[in-house]
Amino acid sequence: MFTMFSDLGKGNVTDSSDSEDFDDIESMYEGQARSIFSSLDESIGKIDDFLAFERSFLHGDIVCSVADPSGQLGRVIDIDVSVDIENAYGKTIKDINSKDLLRIRSFCVGDYVVHGSWLGVVDRVIDLVTVLFEDGAMCVIEKPDPAILVPVPPNLLEDSEHVYYPGQRVKGRLPSVFKNAGWLRGEWKSSRRECMVKHVEVQSVYVNWTSALTVGCAASVPPPRCLQHPKGLTLLLPFPHSNWQLGDYCILQFRNREQNHGTGVHGAHEWLLKCGNMLQKEGIDLEQAFVIVKRKVKVDVLWQDGRVSAALDSHALCPVDNIGDHDLWPEDVVLEKGSDEDGQDSGRKLVGIVQSVDAKERTARVRWMNSELDATAASIGKFGEEIVSVYELVEHPDYCYCLGDIVCKSQNQSLEDLKLLSSAPDTLLCDTFGKDVFCKRQIGENCKDLSKSFTSCIGHVSGLKDGAIEVTWANGAVAK
Known part of the structure; x- marks a missing residue:
């Protein structure tokens, strides 16, 4: 018992000594500790901003x-989508409409591309980098090696796909990287080691060809080479403004007055001009790359x-990931279910367009038409609208399209001639096209105009309204 008190007394002496030592340490590191905690709070704030809760959605979800x-x-x-963007030097611009952003490169891994009658997916992109030296000399480097042409800090982000971007400072570890380049202005000097990336282009693209139209003379066309020049490819990019994600590289697009005149967005136009003036005052190149640091959808x-x-x-x-067989939405094309024993195929059953659905009562208001989706007044008057149980309806197997689907068409552009391409594993067998769909006038006597003709035959679903499917073709034309 006395030993315990004795130990406690010793402990009190030790505590007093420790307290004095702590006071000395606190006075020694007080300034540094405050600095550390201040930096920590700032870092946590940036992390909170970066991890701000923002769900991502795609068209048709x-x-x-x-x-x-x-x-x-x-x-x-x-x-x-509106975003906040930041350059390599910490300059931030907030609330930019994603439609005012441009990609660093015209092609990226995963893009759908069209070449002739073939659809493919970009597998790899080879860069062509133009660099500018302080004395005004300029050269082009083909297929730069990131281990030899290295970025100079500060760098936006470590990105395996976009190693180089406009405005980035780079340095050549070996003289050969500039000696073997194509000089646009000036000539090679061994003293030139550091420069700025002026422009990044696509030199060539490796494509994995996935699907083809087997129609007419196109049926005998073999798949193109995997290595393609970008000028021979047409990009299929559904709803590009909605695809921007945190960490993506981009270039801010400043539109001039002529482009914005009469568009009804004068406020946005004036804001962009003001933003551009601000950047110029701060010495930031308008063609400089930015990285997306915040996203609002x-x-x-x-x-x-x-x-x-x-x-x-x-x-x-x-x-919502688990969709039931009887979950329907307005604009869905449906068939009356019937029975398997009645011997009717989908072409002989009534076709309807869902107008609305009562999710609790599990009923749908359907506008019935004939089997060819004839929306004329006579057809509607004949069949009219009806409240039907969703369990008595099935989705039409030939009209199940979603926004963003990649499709192809025949010459008459009717719905029954559209075929999904993105889900085809190897070759698209277009049984509905027929052998005479593409006439000689359309594809050329010897298929010489094949590449151009098919850009008006392959596209993506961009809208659904009243049973009509709006498609944006690879050549930019829009049709229903």
Whole structure:
């Protein structure tokens, strides 16, 4: 017992000594500690901003309301994205509309491309980098090796796909990297080791060819070479403004007055001019690359009851992955279910377009038409609208398209001639096209104009309305 008190007394002496030592340490490191914690708070704030909760959605995604997850479902029909961007020197511009952003390169890994009658996916991109030296000399480097032409800090991000970007400072570890380059201005000097990336182009593209139209003389066309020049490829990029993600490289596009005149967005135009002037005053090149550091998404949703909610915050919606066979939406094309014993095929059953769905009662209001989707007044008057149980309806097997689907068509552009390409494993067998769909006038006597002709035959679904499918073709034309 006395030993315990004795130990406690010794402990008190030790505590006093430790307290004095702590006071000495605190006075010695007080300034550094405050600095460390201040930096830590700032870093945590940046991490919180970077990890800000923002759900990503694509056109056609099925969603539900976070406030009512068991209620009706909706389909994403439009997306508006605004971003904050930052350059390598910490300069930030906020609330940029993603439609004002450009990609660093015209082609990226994963892009769909068209060459003749073939559809492929970009597998690899080879860069062609133009660099500018301080004395005004300029050269072009083909297939630069990142181990030899290295970035000079500060760098935007470590990105295996975009090693080089406009405005980036780089240094040659070996003299040969500049000696073997193509000089546009000036000539090689051994003293030139550090420069700035002026422009990044695509020199060549490796493509994995996945699908083809087997129509007419196109049926005998073998797949193109995997290595392609970018000028021979047509890019298929559905809804590019909605694809920007955190960490993506981009270039800010400043549109001039002529481009914005009469568009009804004068406020946005004036804002861009003001933003451009601000950048110039701070010495930032307008062609300089930025990285996306924050993203804000607004979503338009078509609900099952036919209502459209515009500009919803993405965090107010939740993605839905498990879709039932009887979950329908407005604009869906359906068939009367019937029985398997009645011997009717889909071409002889009534075809309808869903107008609205009651998710609780499990019923749908359907506008019936004939089997050829004839929306004329006579057809509608004959068949009219009807409230039907969703269990008595099935999705039409030939009209199940979603926004962003890659499709092809025959000459008459009718819905039954559209075929999905993106899901075809190797070769697309277009049985509905027929051997005479593409006439000689369209593809040329000896198929010499094959590449150009098929850009008006392959595209993506960009809209669905009243049973009509809006398609944006690879050549930019829009048709229904």
